[in-house]
Amino acid sequence: MKKLFGTDGIRGIAGKYPLEADFIKKIGSAAAAIINDSSKKEFILGCDTRESSSWISKALCDGITAAGVDVFDCGVFPTPAVAYITTIRGSSAGCVISASHNSAEFNGIKFFSNEGIKISDDKELEIEKLTLSKNFNKSEKPAGKYEVSDNYADDIYTKFLYSTLPRDFDLSGLKIVLDCANGANYKIAPEVFSHLKAEIITLSVSPDGKNINKNCGSLHLKNLRNAVVENNADFGLAFDGDGDRCIFVDETGEIRDGDCLIAIAADELNKKGELKNNSVVATVMANFGFNIAMERDGIKIISSAVGDKYVHDEMIKNDVILGGEQSGHIIFRNFLNTGDGLLTSIQISAIIKKSKKSLSQLSETMKKYPQILLNVKVEKKIPIAENKKLSDVIKSVEKKLNGNGRVLVRYSGTEPLLRIMVEGPGEKVINQYAQEIAATINF
Numbered sequence: 001m002k003k004l005f006g007t008d009g010i011r012g013i014a015g016k017y018p019l020e021a022d023f024i025k026k027i028g029s030a031a032a033a034i035i036n037d038s039s040k041k042e043f044i045l046g047c048d049t050r051e052s053s054s055w056i057s058k059a060l061c062d063g064i065t066a067a068g069v070d071v072f073d074c075g076v077f078p079t080p081a082v083a084y085i086t087t088i089r090g091s092s093a094g095c096v097i098s099a100s101h102n103s104a105e106f107n108g109i110k111f112f113s114n115e116g117i118k119i120s121d122d123k124e125l126e127i128e129k130l131t132l133s134k135n136f137n138k139s140e141k142p143a144g145k146y147e148v149s150d151n152y153a154d155d156i157y158t159k160f161l162y163s164t165l166p167r168d169f170d171l172s173g174l175k176i177v178l179d180c181a182n183g184a185n186y187k188i189a190p191e192v193f194s195h196l197k198a199e200i201i202t203l204s205v206s207p208d209g210k211n212i213n214k215n216c217g218s219l220h221l222k223n224l225r226n227a228v229v230e231n232n233a234d235f236g237l238a239f240d241g242d243g244d245r246c247i248f249v250d251e252t253g254e255i256r257d258g259d260c261l262i263a264i265a266a267d268e269l270n271k272k273g274e275l276k277n278n279s280v281v282a283t284v285m286a287n288f289g290f291n292i293a294m295e296r297d298g299i300k301i302i303s304s305a306v307g308d309k310y311v312h313d314e315m316i317k318n319d320v321i322l323g324g325e326q327s328g329h330i331i332f333r334n335f336l337n338t339g340d341g342l343l344t345s346i347q348i349s350a351i352i353k354k355s356k357k358s359l360s361q362l363s364e365t366m367k368k369y370p371q372i373l374l375n376v377k378v379e380k381k382i383p384i385a386e387n388k389k390l391s392d393v394i395k396s397v398e399k400k401l402n403g404n405g406r407v408l409v410r411y412s413g414t415e416p417l418l419r420i421m422v423e424g425p426g427e428k429v430i431n432q433y434a435q436e437i438a439a440t441i442n443f
Helices: 021-034 053-066 079-089 121-132 151-165 188-195 222-230 258-271 288-295 308-318 341-355 359-365 388-401 426-438
Strands: 008-015 040-047 070-075 091-097 106-112 146-148 177-178 199-203 235-239 246-250 279-283 299-305 322-324 328-333 371-378 405-413 419-422
Touching: 021 040, 021 053, 021 106, 021 121, 021 308, 040 053, 040 079, 040 359, 040 405, 053 070, 053 091, 070 079, 079 091, 079 106, 079 151, 079 341, 091 371, 121 299, 151 188, 177 188, 177 371, 188 199, 188 341, 188 405, 199 222, 199 288, 222 235, 222 288, 246 258, 246 341, 246 359, 246 426, 258 279, 258 288, 258 322, 258 341, 258 359, 279 308, 288 299, 299 308, 308 322, 308 328, 341 359, 371 426, 388 426, 405 426, 419 426
Parallel strands: 040 070, 040 091, 070 146, 177 199, 177 235, 279 299, 279 322
Antiparallel strands: 008 106, 091 106, 235 246, 322 328, 371 419, 405 419
16 A cells, blocks of 8 residues: 555655655655656656755655756646646656645645556555665666756647647637646746737735735636626636636536536547547546536546546546536546646636637536535545445435435545535535535544
């Protein structure tokens, strides 16, 4: 069983175990020894805008180069862009210093294979075992080289994004509000949308090391919603701290989450005859209304565990090109092997422009069921099946819903939380059911 890695790499409070400088060096050296699937012994490195990202990057880099592997440092760079540059350069791996949507005191480390895919659970376990091994000795190989990207990586990544759109296509005529979360997309996203000739209004583009995701970004949409309505914008969109997810807000200020965006993209691809195997991948957290919309349109839903790497695994297994999560992690596998908020944002923006419809009109493709999600802090992640009181209440709520909704209770893969999700025909009643379940948590 893994101890260091969660569902999205290693995550914790910067400066506390396991994110301490000396231990991070060991992680870097272990990763360099384990991830060696390419003849080019080079790791691509990127980070978000957290205060701690610079020293964590240095510690990880020291560990990697000490193992005889080169490092190509892209600096502040979105997670999916690191994955893309890794594949383009034929590097051994990519690594990103970020805690994604979490607040500034947190940070993390995640690794990508030479195919731009998050490394497997087995690979993570190998890195973990080597890092924790008492017999883990420093490499006697010559130290690897360290190189800074300058503008090379930015140029390559933005050219890739533009290549995913039809030649000479642009977003002129659209007024768009961008919330960049004071994160990794703070500079590159406005540049991309300006290049595509959209009229943009920017929010949260002044990172100071402490304000990443603070009252902004994909989890805090109040300012974005207000800005869209106040500026009479066509729509707005928000990224998270590392730029691998994206949430939209329509012209009325309504939130359009990942389920809605996947439904819109699936509808577009289906009409064009480009939805491979007539299937999409969604997680067990996908809204009940999403399932109904896909079934109505004859689109098969393949369900995965929560986490974009598990979404990707199912996409590969079933040869599917579209998949994602309600949180806004969406994978367009015909372009890239990982969730990319900026790629998602221009693909959905292009659909909106070409349709000559508003985002609220396009969103009518699915009717969202009311959904309540409660996060309950826990000290220990005791298996749910071993808590009889909790299990009995879950069964009782499922019986009351009688097939017109559902219950999902699971632990977070990155935080000490139990997540309780209830869907059904009415908000008042499902809120009551969620509270009933939460009341049983006494551990």
